[in-house]
Amino acid sequence: MQGEELERAASVGARLGAETAVEFKDIATAMQISASAAAQMNVEYDMLASIIATVGDTTQQSASVIGNAYKTIFSRFN
Numbered sequence: 001m002q003g004e005e006l007e008r009a010a011s012v013g014a015r016l017g018a019e020t021a022v023e024f025k026d027i028a029t030a031m032q033i034s035a036s037a038a039a040q041m042n043v044e045y046d047m048l049a050s051i052i053a054t055v056g057d058t059t060q061q062s063a064s065v066i067g068n069a070y071k072t073i074f075s076r077f078n
Contacts, residue, residue, distance in 0.1 A: 009045060010024075012045065012046055012049050013027050013028060013049060016049055016050065016053040017053070019053070020053045020054070020056065020057035021056070021057045021060070022052070022053045022056035022057055022063075025063075026056060026062075026063035027049055027052050027053055027056070027063070029063035029064065029067060030052045030056070030063040030064070030066045030067035030070070031045075031048060031049060031052060031067065032067065033063075033064060033067025033068055033070075033071055034048065034052070034066075034067045034068075034070040034071040034074065035048065036071075037070070037071045037072075037073075037074035037075045037078065038070065038071075038074050040074065040075075040078050041074045041077055041078055043074065048070075051070065052066055052067070052070070055069075055070075
């Protein structure tokens with residue numbers, strides 16, 4: 001990601017962090033773990049960030065648990 005993409009990614013993460021009980025850094029951590037598998041399934045950045053924030057807000061699991069769970073889920077679908 002570069003320039004405008006980074007700004008948009010930060011904006012999405014900050015917005016989700018403000019709207020949920022999940023901090024931006026936790027969303028970013030979970031995305032780093034699951035992004036490769038999500039990309040193989042053509043899951044867009046906004047959708048993955050929303051999924052992570054929603055699951056984190058609901059379950060209060062750690063970023064690494066959520067990231068690993070979705071990495072596994074997307075890998076198995078693929």
